[in-house]
Amino acid sequence: xxxxxxxxxPYRYRIEPTGAMRVPGVVFASAGLLREAGRALEQxxxxxTLPGVVDASYAMPDVHWGYGFAIGGVAAxxxxxxxxxxxxxxxxxxxxxxxxxxxxxxxxxxxPVLERLMDGLDPAVxxxxxxxxxxxxxxxxxxxxxxxxxxxxAVEHGHGEERDLLxxxxxGAVAGADPGQVSGRALERGARQVGSLGSGNHFLEVxxxxxxxxxxxxxxxxxxxxxVCVMIHCGSRGLGHQICGDHVRAMDRGMARYGIEVxxxxxxxxxxxxxxxxxxxxxxxxxANYGRANRxxxxxxxxxxxxxxxGARLELVYDVSHNLAKLEDHLVAGERRRLCVHxxxxxxxxxxxxxxxxxxxxxxxxxxxxxxxMGTASYVxxxxxxxxxxxxTCHGAGRVQSRxxxxxxxxxxRLRSSxxxxxxxxxxxxxxGLAEEAPAAYKxxxxxxxxxxxxxxxxxxxxxxxxxVVKG
DNA sequence: ATGTCC
Numbered sequence: 001x002x003x004x005x006x007x008x009x010p011y012r013y014r015i016e017p018t019g020a021m022r023v024p025g026v027v028f029a030s031a032g033l034l035r036e037a038g039r040a041l042e043q044x045x046x047x048x049t050l051p052g053v054v055d056a057s058y059a060m061p062d063v064h065w066g067y068g069f070a071i072g073g074v075a076a077x078x079x080x081x082x083x084x085x086x087x088x089x090x091x092x093x094x095x096x097x098x099x100x101x102x103x104x105x106x107x108x109x110x111x112p113v114l115e116r117l118m119d120g121l122d123p124a125v126x127x128x129x130x131x132x133x134x135x136x137x138x139x140x141x142x143x144x145x146x147x148x149x150x151x152x153x154a155v156e157h158g159h160g161e162e163r164d165l166l167x168x169x170x171x172g173a174v175a176g177a178d179p180g181q182v183s184g185r186a187l188e189r190g191a192r193q194v195g196s197l198g199s200g201n202h203f204l205e206v207x208x209x210x211x212x213x214x215x216x217x218x219x220x221x222x223x224x225x226x227x228v229c230v231m232i233h234c235g236s237r238g239l240g241h242q243i244c245g246d247h248v249r250a251m252d253r254g255m256a257r258y259g260i261e262v263x264x265x266x267x268x269x270x271x272x273x274x275x276x277x278x279x280x281x282x283x284x285x286x287x288a289n290y291g292r293a294n295r296x297x298x299x300x301x302x303x304x305x306x307x308x309x310x311g312a313r314l315e316l317v318y319d320v321s322h323n324l325a326k327l328e329d330h331l332v333a334g335e336r337r338r339l340c341v342h343x344x345x346x347x348x349x350x351x352x353x354x355x356x357x358x359x360x361x362x363x364x365x366x367x368x369x370x371x372x373x374m375g376t377a378s379y380v381x382x383x384x385x386x387x388x389x390x391x392x393t394c395h396g397a398g399r400v401q402s403r404x405x406x407x408x409x410x411x412x413x414r415l416r417s418s419x420x421x422x423x424x425x426x427x428x429x430x431x432x433g434l435a436e437e438a439p440a441a442y443k444x445x446x447x448x449x450x451x452x453x454x455x456x457x458x459x460x461x462x463x464x465x466x467x468x469v470v471k472g
Numbered sequence: 473a474t475g476t477c478c
Binding site: 067091092093096129189192198199200201202235236237238240241242244245323403 | 473474475476
């Protein structure tokens with residue numbers, strides 16, 4: 001579908017419905033970010049053709065090209081109106097997300113032991129391709145427990161604190177997981193990777209709170225200026241990837257049976273209330289739980305190193321997923337409807353007062369964690385009243401260069417030297433992998449966050465800067 | 473993102 005966005009408000013553009021589009025497209029962006037979105041806007045228009053789509057096909061300020069759906073896209077469908085679920089609307093890395101922990105130590109206090117801390121984290125954080133995991137050989141029962149119980153199962157088996165679960169979306173476990181819909185191959189891939197970072201833009205960073213914008217919310221989140229934090233960005237590894245591939249194939253074969261036509265095969269989908277739709281949602285929830293358990297185990301690995309090297313404790317601030325579809329209740333034109341909300345490279349941002357928040361965060365709103373590009377800032381945001389796009393906001397910087405382009409433009413060793421010269425300790429698993437994640441390959445995360453705030457999607461709480469990077 | 477093609 002062609003897309004001709006027209007400005008209709010500050011940081012807000014509209015793509016008028018044409019052809020098979022059932023609803024408009026709405027893009028939240030500055031003029032500069034809109035230009036960087038490029039052909040991803042055609043994907044935003046394509047999503048507006050899906051059966052049962054409600055309200056609009058939305059794009060966050062960090063929108064960029066993805067598989068079928070743009071990354072940075074939000075789309076809700078109504079199952080009672082033939083609404084579909086599409087694996088492409090979640091992405092290959094199901095439940096990819098971010099976990100932030102706050103240390104009871106400040107940056108000046110940590111500085112003398114930073115190098116030793118990084119040397120401790122280096123072997124303690126399994127990463128790269130096929131190179132081990134924190135939970136080495138989970139049995140069949142443990143794997144099934146992880147798929148249905150997520151972080152909760154990990155905590156119940158000694159990998160964390162009960163309080164952690166209050167700081168995870170859905171209490172650490174998504175309901176409705178159906179391990180029976182997870183293929184043998186997905187299980188086999190997943191069994192070897194429970195508690196591993198992966199590669200690409202996934203990382204574990206030791207950070208410092210550089211600036212606080214909203215002192216009341218920062219206090220509620222347990223954050224103060226100069227405090228040390230740990231941010232973990234990872235997903236569901238080979239398991240989620242295999243599940244996405246398996247179910248795209250099944251839906252591609254089944255679409256004709258439901259009389260569904262889509263403008264791009266990568267938008268393969270099935271009605272939420274169909275055998276294929278239910279199968280995918282059950283497997284997706286299992287992968288979501290696997291992703292949370294993965295972050296839980298990596299957090300435990302970081303906790304052990306912090307205790308041993310710095311005598312410091314790490315408290316969980318929050319854990320968010322930015323690749324997921326969920327059944328949620330929303331008001332649409334004054335009417336309460338249960339919708340299937342796809343967020344792909346977009347984060348749920350519940351507003352202050354929302355019943356889905358733990359009591360001590362209810363006044364501040366939901367923490368939203370925005371990983372920056374290596375060597376640049378990351379942000380903590382919060383949901384706002386009247387949040388748009390089904391209470392969603394951005395998820396990160398978003399690429400502007402392909403991996404190949406980035407690797408051609410930068411030498412990994414030289415990049416490490418320049419980061420170290422800025423006082424950022426780097427522990428990389430491969431030089432090429434490091435070069436592919438060069439800051440030049442990404443949009444300016446600060447511009448993304450400014451646009452998100454300007455568009456009324458979220459508000460800034462704090463900015464974090466890296467002290468040390470453990471790179472996948 | 474991903475045992476970067478079963």
